[in-house]
Every structure is written in structure tokens, then in C-alpha cells.
Amino acid sequence: MKIDIKKEIKNLGEISDDYNAFLIDLWGVVHNGLKVFPEIISIWEKLIDKRKEIIFITNAPRRSKVIKKQLAEFGISSQFYKDVVSSGEISWLWMKKNSMDANVKLNCFHIGPSRDNNLLEEIDILKTKIITKADFILNTGPWGDEDKLANYTNTLDKLNDMKLPMICSNPDKMVIRGESFMICAGLLAEYYENIGGKVDYFGKPFSSIYNHCFKMLKEKNKKKILVIGDSLENDIKGACDQKLDSLLVTTGIHRKVNNNNHIDIKKLNDLMIEKNIFSKFFTSELVW
Numbered sequence: 001m002k003i004d005i006k007k008e009i010k011n012l013g014e015i016s017d018d019y020n021a022f023l024i025d026l027w028g029v030v031h032n033g034l035k036v037f038p039e040i041i042s043i044w045e046k047l048i049d050k051r052k053e054i055i056f057i058t059n060a061p062r063r064s065k066v067i068k069k070q071l072a073e074f075g076i077s078s079q080f081y082k083d084v085v086s087s088g089e090i091s092w093l094w095m096k097k098n099s100m101d102a103n104v105k106l107n108c109f110h111i112g113p114s115r116d117n118n119l120l121e122e123i124d125i126l127k128t129k130i131i132t133k134a135d136f137i138l139n140t141g142p143w144g145d146e147d148k149l150a151n152y153t154n155t156l157d158k159l160n161d162m163k164l165p166m167i168c169s170n171p172d173k174m175v176i177r178g179e180s181f182m183i184c185a186g187l188l189a190e191y192y193e194n195i196g197g198k199v200d201y202f203g204k205p206f207s208s209i210y211n212h213c214f215k216m217l218k219e220k221n222k223k224k225i226l227v228i229g230d231s232l233e234n235d236i237k238g239a240c241d242q243k244l245d246s247l248l249v250t251t252g253i254h255r256k257v258n259n260n261n262h263i264d265i266k267k268l269n270d271l272m273i274e275k276n277i278f279s280k281f282f283t284s285e286l287v288w
Helices: 040-049 064-073 087-101 114-120 153-161 185-194 207-216 232-241 265-275
Strands: 021-024 053-058 083-086 106-111 125-127 136-139 166-168 174-177 180-183 199-201 225-229 245-249 281-283
Touching: 040 053, 053 064, 053 207, 064 083, 064 087, 083 087, 083 207, 087 114, 087 166, 087 207, 106 114, 114 125, 136 185, 153 185, 166 185, 185 199, 207 232, 225 232, 232 245, 232 265
Parallel strands: 021 053, 021 225, 053 083, 106 125, 106 136, 136 166, 166 199, 225 245, 245 281
Antiparallel strands: 174 180
16 A cells, blocks of 8 residues: 555645544644644644634543643643543543442552652552552553663563553653653553563553543544544554544654655655554644
């Protein structure tokens, strides 16, 4: 299969009138972890003027309220979007329900930085550093931003020996922060599955996060909903699985397909064929 070059768009304005609702990724589309990409604010202003519904859908392993605060610090106020749905929020809702259903307090072994501790707030689950006391693993990513998978294999092997189930609150395997690649919870979860561990994923491309978004949207016709993201394996696959149109933005994890700020069609074609995941539209950056 080859990409139809007609599906490359130069700006979002070309297709915005065809959709009433937008499910938009954050990291890699709106910001790079350090700063907002150019023209992002003006795009939201134009979408709001057109009375479009905007939900930010992100694989951030933190509560949605934490992401909203971060967006405000980036200069993106709540007036620009309907809501934020994070993989962390979907994880938290699942853990809250299961902790309420349990007859005893559950203990979790948390793999992840302290900034993700909000996933264990307002919930009847205890955090333990002792593996033998844990009932399950909460995986929100590496403890350190510079860590590699090799730093975790021994710990994951021991956890698997205990037959502990894992909750992965961020299916992303890699992310770009500024100019640097960082591993994410999805890479640790992939290793855990490969050695025989049981993993429950929350976030894109899995259905629970989309079902949560659909409940919030006034627009119920899937043909009028556009997904915008930078990851074929998460954003675009999730859109395909939900029968939604998608726009791949190559400013994020797949930016190697760009050549002097333009998409190398052959590189992108080869990448989509390799992963067998195809977006309806693609663009080198999100502009109006």
C-alpha cells in the first residue's frame, strides 16, 4: 500500500469544516514537554470561533486535573478546550473502583517518579516499597528521566516471579522531551509481558480512554470526529480501531520522516507499511 499524496495537508484549516469534534494529543502535537509549539494558541482560538468541541486526550500517567494545571502554565487556559482525558485518569478510575470492590486494602508497588504519586491520592490503595507485600504493580514509567530499560529488568524479573499483575498507565514506549528521547511505561510493560507477566493497559490505543471521551462529546457521529496525534502505534491505531479519521503530525515521535521541515513521503510510506497503520491525513506541523 502506498500513501495517497493528496492526503498531505498544509494546515488544519483545510479540513476543519469537515469535523465538529477533535480528540487531540498533547505531547508531540501541542508541546514537546518543555514548550508549546508555534501557532498552537491561534489554532485553538480559530476552532473555538467555529464552535468545535476539543478534548485533549493524552497518555500522561497523571490525573487530568494535574494536566490542566500544566496546560495553564503553558498558556493554554480551559477556555480553549472542553476537557482533558489522561491515561492516568482512566487508570485512577479503574483502581478506585477495584479498591472499593476489594474486601481488604490493596498494596501496590509503584514504578515511576514521585510526580505521578497523584494517582494514589483520594483512593484506598497503599503504596509499598516491599515487593512481597504488594498485590499489584502500578507502572507509570521510569524512576529517572535518563534511565534505560536495562535499569529495570532485574526488578521486573523479580516481580514476575511473584506473579504480580501490572497496571500500565502510559502505553507509550518512547517520548521526546525537548530534543531527547526518554523511555516510558509502555516499554517496561512490553518487557514484562514478554517474560510472561500480566499487564492491563490504560490509555491510547485502548478503548476505555476513547469510551470516556465519547461520553463527554455532544457529537455522536464518528464521521465528524477527528483524532490528531504524533504516534502511529497509539494515536493513529487507536483512531483506526474506533473507526475515526486521523491526522498524523510529524513533529513528535516520528519526526525522522521529516527533511528540512517537509515530510519525506517515501520514509513515511515505509514506516506506515512497516507498522501496518495508516492515517487519513498527515502534516509536518500543526498550523492553521
